[in-house]
Amino acid sequence: MAQPKRAAMHPYIPNMIPEVQRQMLNEIGVESIEDLYRIIPDELKLKEQMDLPPALSELELRRHVDRLLSRNHSTQEVVSFLGAGCWPHFIPAVCDEINQRSEFATAYAGEPYEDHGRFQALFEYQSLVAELVDMDVVNVPTFDWAQATSTSLRMAARMTGRSKVLLAGTIDKDKLKIIANYITPDLTFELVDFHTETGELDPQDLRNKITDDTAAVYFENPSFLGTIEPCGQQIADIAHEAGAVCVVGVDPISLGVLKPPSQYGADIICGDLQPLGMHMNYGGGQAGFIATRDEEKYVMEYPSRLFGIAPTIVEGEYGFGDVAYERTSFHDREKGKESVGTQTALWGITAGVYLALLGPHGMQELGQTIMQKSQYAAKLLGQIEGVSIRLQSPFFKEFVADFTETGLTVEEILKQLRAEGIQGGRDLSSDFPELGQSMLLCVTEVHAQEDIELLAEALGRVCSRVMKGVNS
Amino acid sequence: MKRIIREQKVRNFHQAKWDEPVIFELHKPGERGVEAPQAESAIVAAVGDGVSVIPDSMKRTEPPALPEIGQAKVLRHYLRLSQETMGSDFNVEIGQGTCTMKYIPRVNEMMIRTTKLMELHPLQHEDDVQGILEVYYRLDLAMREISGLDRFSFQPSSGTQALLTMASIVRAYHESRGEGEQRNEIITTMFSHPSQAATAVVKGYKIITVMPDADGFPDIEQLKRAVSDRTAGFVVANPEDTGIFNPRIREFTDIVHAAGGICYYDQANANGLLGITRAKEAGFDMCFFNLHKTFAAPHMCGGPATGALGVTEALAPFLPGPVVSRSGEREHYELQEPGDLSIGKVRSFHGVAQTVLRAYAWIRSLGAEGLLNVAQVAVLNNNYLYHKILQIPGASAPYIKGNRLEQVRYSWQKMTEDTGVTTEDVTRRMCDFGLHYWTSHHPYVVPQPFTLEPTESYSKEDLDEYIQALVQISKEAYNEPETVKNAPTRSTVHRINDSSFDDPAKWCITWRAYLKKTALPQAEA
Numbered sequence: 001m002a003q004p005k006r007a008a009m010h011p012y013i014p015n016m017i018p019e020v021q022r023q024m025l026n027e028i029g030v031e032s033i034e035d036l037y038r039i040i041p042d043e044l045k046l047k048e049q050m051d052l053p054p055a056l057s058e059l060e061l062r063r064h065v066d067r068l069l070s071r072n073h074s075t076q077e078v079v080s081f082l083g084a085g086c087w088p089h090f091i092p093a094v095c096d097e098i099n100q101r102s103e104f105a106t107a108y109a110g111e112p113y114e115d116h117g118r119f120q121a122l123f124e125y126q127s128l129v130a131e132l133v134d135m136d137v138v139n140v141p142t143f144d145w146a147q148a149t150s151t152s153l154r155m156a157a158r159m160t161g162r163s164k165v166l167l168a169g170t171i172d173k174d175k176l177k178i179i180a181n182y183i184t185p186d187l188t189f190e191l192v193d194f195h196t197e198t199g200e201l202d203p204q205d206l207r208n209k210i211t212d213d214t215a216a217v218y219f220e221n222p223s224f225l226g227t228i229e230p231c232g233q234q235i236a237d238i239a240h241e242a243g244a245v246c247v248v249g250v251d252p253i254s255l256g257v258l259k260p261p262s263q264y265g266a267d268i269i270c271g272d273l274q275p276l277g278m279h280m281n282y283g284g285g286q287a288g289f290i291a292t293r294d295e296e297k298y299v300m301e302y303p304s305r306l307f308g309i310a311p312t313i314v315e316g317e318y319g320f321g322d323v324a325y326e327r328t329s330f331h332d333r334e335k336g337k338e339s340v341g342t343q344t345a346l347w348g349i350t351a352g353v354y355l356a357l358l359g360p361h362g363m364q365e366l367g368q369t370i371m372q373k374s375q376y377a378a379k380l381l382g383q384i385e386g387v388s389i390r391l392q393s394p395f396f397k398e399f400v401a402d403f404t405e406t407g408l409t410v411e412e413i414l415k416q417l418r419a420e421g422i423q424g425g426r427d428l429s430s431d432f433p434e435l436g437q438s439m440l441l442c443v444t445e446v447h448a449q450e451d452i453e454l455l456a457e458a459l460g461r462v463c464s465r466v467m468k469g470v471n472s
Numbered sequence: 473m474k475r476i477i478r479e480q481k482v483r484n485f486h487q488a489k490w491d492e493p494v495i496f497e498l499h500k501p502g503e504r505g506v507e508a509p510q511a512e513s514a515i516v517a518a519v520g521d522g523v524s525v526i527p528d529s530m531k532r533t534e535p536p537a538l539p540e541i542g543q544a545k546v547l548r549h550y551l552r553l554s555q556e557t558m559g560s561d562f563n564v565e566i567g568q569g570t571c572t573m574k575y576i577p578r579v580n581e582m583m584i585r586t587t588k589l590m591e592l593h594p595l596q597h598e599d600d601v602q603g604i605l606e607v608y609y610r611l612d613l614a615m616r617e618i619s620g621l622d623r624f625s626f627q628p629s630s631g632t633q634a635l636l637t638m639a640s641i642v643r644a645y646h647e648s649r650g651e652g653e654q655r656n657e658i659i660t661t662m663f664s665h666p667s668q669a670a671t672a673v674v675k676g677y678k679i680i681t682v683m684p685d686a687d688g689f690p691d692i693e694q695l696k697r698a699v700s701d702r703t704a705g706f707v708v709a710n711p712e713d714t715g716i717f718n719p720r721i722r723e724f725t726d727i728v729h730a731a732g733g734i735c736y737y738d739q740a741n742a743n744g745l746l747g748i749t750r751a752k753e754a755g756f757d758m759c760f761f762n763l764h765k766t767f768a769a770p771h772m773c774g775g776p777a778t779g780a781l782g783v784t785e786a787l788a789p790f791l792p793g794p795v796v797s798r799s800g801e802r803e804h805y806e807l808q809e810p811g812d813l814s815i816g817k818v819r820s821f822h823g824v825a826q827t828v829l830r831a832y833a834w835i836r837s838l839g840a841e842g843l844l845n846v847a848q849v850a851v852l853n854n855n856y857l858y859h860k861i862l863q864i865p866g867a868s869a870p871y872i873k874g875n876r877l878e879q880v881r882y883s884w885q886k887m888t889e890d891t892g893v894t895t896e897d898v899t900r901r902m903c904d905f906g907l908h909y910w911t912s913h914h915p916y917v918v919p920q921p922f923t924l925e926p927t928e929s930y931s932k933e934d935l936d937e938y939i940q941a942l943v944q945i946s947k948e949a950y951n952e953p954e955t956v957k958n959a960p961t962r963s964t965v966h967r968i969n970d971s972s973f974d975d976p977a978k979w980c981i982t983w984r985a986y987l988k989k990t991a992l993p994q995a996e997a
Contacts, residue, residue: 010842012575012768014931015849024856024932028875033848036855036875037748039717044749050617055839058579065583065833071603074591078600082593085820092506094543098550100585106559106576108568108771109910114487114903116964117556118773124495127983131536136985140774143629144820154674177816181640181792185676221530230527257523259532282604283594283821284776294985296976305774306981308973309494312966318494319968323979329670331914334679339670341632342764345774349550356495356546357505360535365508372511372522379519394525418597426595445509452515 011058075280079451080423081377083398083442084224085145085172085272086280089253090366090445092357095277099350112321119320122345123307125352129289132252132355132363133269134260136294139304141287141348145272146175148288149218149249150182152268153189154338155290155301156216156245163187166209166244168201168219169194170227173431187215196434199227199391199400203234210242216268220249221261225432225440226374226398227391228258236265252276252289252351254396256363257371268292277354278347287347300327303338366445370397373452374443380456381441386463390438397444400428404436406463413439413462420458482944483937485906487963488555495549496983499539505546537984556964558908560771564934566857567908569879569923570665570713572743572765580768580833584826594821598806604825605805608796611780611832618843619739619759620752621782625791626763627823631740634760634779635707636671638736640815641758641783641790642705643675645734648790648813655704655732661690663712663881666913668738677704684917688716688871695724699731709738710754713912713923715854715876725755734758734787742766743927744851744878747844751782758783767831778827789813794822849928850878853935857926860939864946866890870918879925881918888920893949893956895920900967901948901959905941 009016015024021033030036037045056064075088082088098104104118112119126138142148153165165183167176169191183189193205201219210217217239221229229235236246247268248261253275261269269291278285292298299306308323322328329336358366378399382389386406389399403413410427417424425441432438443452511522523531541549565573584590592601612624628634639658646655658672659680669679680698685691690708699706706728711717718724725735737751737759743766751759763769764777771777783791793810807822838846858880861867866887869880884895895911902909912921926935948955960966972978980986 010838010845012577012837013842013845013849013928014934015853015928016845020932021852024852028855028859030855030875033852036851036877039719039874039877040749041719041722044719044722044753046747046749046753050747050840050843052614052617052840052843053836055842056836058837061579061833061837062583064836065829068606069583069586069588069603071606072588072592073596073600074587074589075593075596076587076591078596080593080596082595084595086594088591088593090509094505094547094550097547098554100581101551101554101559102561102576103554103557103559104773105581105770106561106565106573107557107773108560108571108573109774110558110568110908111899111903112968113900113960113963113965114558114908115556116487117553120492120494120556121550121553122773123981124983126981127494127496128538130982130984131538134536136988137981143633143776146817146820174817174820178818178820181816181818182636182674185643186674228526228530230529233529255532255536257526257532259530260536264529279590280593281590282592282601282825284824284826286820287776294981299976299979299981308979308981309983309986310972310980311969313969314966317491317965319965319970321968321970321973323973323981326974329666333666333681333914334669334673336666336670338674339632339636339667341665341667342630342762342771342775342777343632344629344772344776346772347776349773352495353546353550355538356541356549357543358508358538359503359505359540360538361540362504362506362508363538364532364535365510368521368523369509369511371525372515372519375519375522375525376511376515394527414597423593423596423600449512449515 078421078423079454081425081441081443081455082423084426084440086283086286087275087442088280088444088446089275091277091279094357095350095353098353099346104346104349112319119307121349121352123309123320125348126307128352128355130291132255133291134262135269135291137299138289138291139302139306141273141289141344142304143343144286144288145249145270146178148270148290150179151303151338152247152270152290153183153187153216153218155268156247157187158301159245159297160215160243162213162215164213165189165216165218166192166206166214168192168223170199170223170225172224198393199223199225200229200231200393201235203231203238206235206238210238210244212243214242214244216245216247218247222251222254222396225391225400226395227393228396232261232264254367257367258396273347273351276351278350287344299324301337303328303340305340369445373445373447374399377441377443377452380452381459384460384463386467390435398440398442400435400438400440402436402438406466408466410437410439416462417458422455422458481940482905485962487903489964490552490556492549492552494983496539498541498545498549501540503540503542505541505543563906563908564930564938565908566924566926566930566938567902568910569925570740572925572927574768574927575929576768576770577834577837580830583833584829589825589829602805605796607829607832609798609805611828614835615780615782618746619782620750621759622785623788623791624780624782625795626778626780626828627792627819628779628781629819629824630775630777631760631762631779632667632671633818634781635667635738636674637781637792637818638758639672639675639677641787642734644790644813644815645787646704655702657702658704659698659706661708661712662917663714664709665738665740668707688714689718692720692723695727699727699733701732703728703731703733705734705736707736707738709741711741711877714871714881715879716872717877721754740765741878744847746847747840748847757787763827763831768834769827769830776824778824790815792816792818846928853926853928853930854878854880857924857935857939861942864943865950866946879923881912881921881923883918884920884922887946887949891949891953893953895922897956898945901945901956902941903960903963907938907941
């Protein structure tokens, strides 16, 4: 028996009921929905239905998407040692619970009255990161670390009226592409050399390159190559002597054990929040923060929203709202500072939850665990014949292993590791040719001892196969 | 028992009010929110404490002054704050015009929460990420069909970042032709989003703003006078935030093209246009869609999001990279690195993959006919709302009298003149009925503005509820204006004293700054 035709009624579109549409059209005083489009000239109207795949029911959609995603092999299936700007970290369940709350997930740009909770949660995020970096002002987060750096550099340029910036040569070249696009054409940049034995910035080269048109000196600590820069104060002093702003990029998860850059001369601190509770999500977990001292000249240069606390007409009640809103492009269009809009607010709230859960001791202990595990990995890898741990500096979370002596390219090694079910680190050979055939490996608290040993054994096998060939 | 009578016309609402302390006030020394993972004993035996290698100059001497709070207390605190937030799931969310606050399908939210996506590293080998690359590729194909353009990038992570990307492409294009210096102006319109002008300035452009004519259309005569051999580009939304569609848009793009400029299209207001009209036929070289608006990804308190950026074949080489392509006959997807003309990158890695998947899923759940239904019902809903609001005493909608598309910028000018009640007062009063309401970006070209966009997601009864709240407020303004001026009274908080927010000596952007700036005298403390 033929099934009766089901009415065309999409679950997401309630006003598809013909009688309701008729009633609404009558109220408006037109015959048909087409009449409402009369203003669009015929020559602009699409004459045919779009050529898109047929609609799927919810059940069919789930089946379809499941099938697509089943072709992914995540880092839960393949042991991975990739970091390089997006890192695997332990995420407390409470972080997920909060950022999946539908109140937060579906809120947007409400006022401090109906969205009091959103304002408070973001004010708290600002306040918690402020403790981590030991600064008094933190923004509602921006897109990612690269954007935070770019904006920090533009802030410095506006404050100093200068147009050149100096960047540590260890910078991630992908991040550099983003910065270069964002600061051009108003600013130009130059890279400062680093010692290829230690990863440290070369202070002499910095002195040679800094001029009275240098707006900012930017370096990261730990650097993109994982090394801890011991001479932060010296770099900041050189910047300040030349009248430049010292901008330091930082991985916030290191700050339980590493000194916050504000304590060695940084004027602006920036970094990525992804380590603080965000899943990697194929790079969708990035979020950038900027922090400064509470001085008008800094605060007025932020393009971002800054949420502040204030009293209400009721005694004992906290209220929140936008600080110095008139500096933003929302208020002042092209005269505002850069631009503001949708960025990564929910990741800010999540980072706040993360810091509230970890607390001061948790951050300290976690930093220690990461250092121990990554040192253990470097130690095992350094024992493999043909492999050397390239930069002889203390490092945090990431380190550089040099395979040049094996005669193999990193590409070849990664391929052989894949055959053993391991995703190795990031190939540095094209971005940092001065480091030879090197790989940037990331080891965090999520890597179990056996994961690290698995990597070392696999690399041992890969290298011994060729080293035997070399030695015979 | 007796029948419970429910006759009130507006909702008898009260927002959650937990009177929650600021999180630092929950500090209890010794409590723990979560255990930090520890290294295995063999590792400790092999490397020691791990931290003594840190040079003294870089050792943290004092732990960060974060609060110490037990896990349940942290959870409870943030759950309470979430309840004090009016997500679009909870209200007739038509008050945030220009933002397209539509229904967020739960199935999409569920599908992104898989380790197959959450635990994917962006630099993993291509063979391990074929599923998500295919999603990018399929969404690209769908977007090409929806816009008529030839290639999409999903790297920009908001409309603003897409606008910045487009301004960057404009610059790179003219530089590639040796006209980078000469073409230093970008033309925009007054009713376009402020980010259009703001991002073009970041890319070094002078801004020329075309004002509306008497009917609210961007003034074509002004455009004709504005273009020259200095014109680099023209950026506009259509319809603009007034909901007025500019039928002469093709003439606009022709004028700009004749002067050698690039036309780029802010499609933040595309919800009424799906399957109706496209960027291509209107003569645009580039466009972007907010996947968190038109394509039903949630707004996440303000991101992360996606500004899906489409370009013509001629501009494809300028896109940020990599883009996803399909190789040969076999079902293999690749990340294709761009060539020398590319502007490089605008965001790390590949943008926000979760949002890309959500948008793809949404399109698949509707199909071509469903997308057309979305547009048509969004426009029907808007015109119904428009018709009803024009009947409310004190309300009006400046400019052309005909129908609008998916949203309208209204005005309370008459009500303000009659009663002294402003649009900001209405914002606060709407909270008392559990509803959002948004005025406009600045400057207020429409006096006492408010901007409503009902989308396709709401039923006639939902719209009637919103209208009824506005009717009620208009009545109050004319009869008991203090009720509106003193609002909210049924929200989480009462009127905020915002006088400190513009005073550097008093503003408090963090808790520690607040403690310093409001230190009590010793005796009181």
